[in-house]
Amino acid sequence: MSDDHPRAAYARLPRDEAEAVAMQTELAGCVVEADDDSPIETIAGLDIAYDKDSDSAVATAVVMRRSDLAEIDRSVVHGASDFPYVPGLLAFRELPLLLQAIEALAVTPDLYVCDGYGLTHPRRFGLACHLGVVLDAPAIGVAKNPPHLPVEAPGPKRGAWTPITASGETVGCALRTQDGVKPVYVSVGHRSTLATARGLVLELAPKYRLPEPIRAADQLGRRRLAATE
DNA sequence: GCGACAG
DNA sequence: ATCTTGTCGC
Numbered sequence: 727m728s729d730d731h732p733r734a735a736y737a738r739l740p741r742d743e744a745e746a747v748a749m750q751t752e753l754a755g756c757v758v759e760a761d762d763d764s765p766i767e768t769i770a771g772l773d774i775a776y777d778k779d780s781d782s783a784v785a786t787a788v789v790m791r792r793s794d795l796a797e798i799d800r801s802v803v804h805g806a807s808d809f810p811y812v813p814g815l816l817a818f819r820e821l822p823l824l825l826q827a828i829e830a831l832a833v834t835p836d837l838y839v840c841d842g843y844g845l846t847h848p849r850r851f852g853l854a855c856h857l858g859v860v861l862d863a864p865a866i867g868v869a870k871n872p873p874h875l876p877v878e879a880p881g882p883k884r885g886a887w888t889p890i891t892a893s894g895e896t897v898g899c900a901l902r903t904q905d906g907v908k909p910v911y912v913s914v915g916h917r918s919t920l921a922t923a924r925g926l927v928l929e930l931a932p933k934y935r936l937p938e939p940i941r942a943a944d945q946l947g948r949r950r951l952a953a954t955e
Numbered sequence: 956g957c958g959a960c961a962g
Numbered sequence: 963a964t965c966t967t968g969t970c971g972c
Contacts, residue, residue: 774962776963783963811963813960820962842961852961867961874960911961 736860737825739809739818746815747849754851756859758917766864767792769930770835771939772824772857774807775947777954781806784951785823788942789835795930795938801830802950814848817856824857837918837926838865839939844915844923846873846890846898858916865915866923868937872900872911880909885928899924903931910935 736753740746770789777783783806789799803826809818820842828838843852844867858865873890880886880902890898890911898913901924912927914920930937936944 774963776962778964811962813962816962840961846961848960869961871961874958 736856737821739822743812743815746812746818750815750817750847750849750851750856753856753859754849757845757851757855757914759845759914759919760917761919761922762864762917764836766836766926768798768833768835769837769839769926769937769939770828770831771839771937771941771943772827773841773940773943773947774820774823775944775951776807777951782951782954783807783823784947784954785820785827786943786947786950787824787827787831788939788946789831789833790930790939790942792929795932797942799831799833800942800946801827802946803827803830804950804954816842817851817853820853821856821860825860828861836864838863838915839927839930839937840865840867840915841940841944842869843867843873843911844898844913846875846892846911846913850897852913852915854913854915862916864917866918866926867898867913867915868927868940869911869913870936873898877911882906887924896920901927903928903935903937904933907935 854867
């Protein structure tokens with residue numbers, strides 16, 4: 727990313743939905759769909775848990791060592807979302823709190839795994855892309871639900887996958903991480919290729935449907951939210 | 956043709 | 963996202 731685009735500006739909240747869409751359309755050009763040279767040894771899983779009857783939320787980040795998936799760092803940030811959930815604009819709702827959780831970490835992870843889409847997005851700029859571009863760091867997206875695009879179901883075995891295409895371009899893939907379990911939807915966020923992202927997600931999900939860093943962040947957020955009530 | 960799209 | 967525990971099955 728060049729210096730004429732301050733990262734802080736990318737993280738600011740838009741005044742309305744029209745401006746949000748304009749921001750995404752412009753920033754989509756910043757996404758780098760290629761792997762870094764440096765190896766990925768630490769991975770951060772990110773998530774936000776929302777209180778059922780208030781506007782409070784808890785953003786969590788859990789960093790794991792790639793070699794044995796042991797947790798090496800974690801952070802929890804309590805706050806509230808200023809932006810409503812609007813399909814296609816999830817990043818504006820979650821990014822501010824997620825960035826705070828990341829700042830609270832003691833270590834800088836080599837890769838961020840987001841709960842949601844990366845390039846699998848109407849304007850090819852989902853949460854994982856936005857986060858990756860703002861931090862100028864490798865990021866990928868893992869969603870639990872499929873986009874409204876034609877996707878063939880991958881085979882029943884762990885590791886099976888099918889591409890997700892939009893307008894003739896590959897924007898992600900459906901990946902079966904466990905035998906006979908619903909697939910997850912993987913896409914590039916920033917500074918990664920889909921093949922790398924797919925391989926990593928499979929590697930990070932040796933026992934459950936979701937990658938371990940995401941599972942850990944998810945559980946941590948739920949527990950902290952319940953403990954706060 | 957329009958609308959449907961993560962959390 | 964959230965409401966929700968145990969239970970049936972491999």
